[in-house]
Amino acid sequence: MFEISHETLVAFSKSWGLFYLMGFFLCVVAYAFWPSNRKRFDRAKTSILDRDDKPWK
Template sequence: MTYEAASHFAQTWGLAFAVALFLAAVLYALWPNNRATFENAARAPLNKDEDDDHA
C-alpha cells in the first residue's frame, strides 16, 4: 500500500467516522429518554444538599 492510498483511505474513513461519532453524540443528547437525566444534571449545582453545610 502506498502512502497516497493509505492517506486517501484514512482521510475518507476518518471523516466518515468523525461524522458518525458527531451524529451519535447529537442523537444521544436529543434522545427523549435522556431529558430528565440532563435536566437533573443541569440543576445539580443549584441544589443544596445536607452535605454542603460546611462550605
C-alpha cells in the same frame, strides 16, 4: 516489509477518517437530543444547585 505510502494514508484519512468523524458526530447528536435523556439532563443541571453538603452514606 509492508509499506504504507503517502497516497494510501491520505486516501484512508479522506474516506474512513471522514466516515468515522461523521458517525461520531451523529452518535453524539443522537445522545444529546434523545427525548428520554431530557429528564436526566434536566435533573443533572439543577441538582448541582441543591444546598446539600454531605455524601449519600
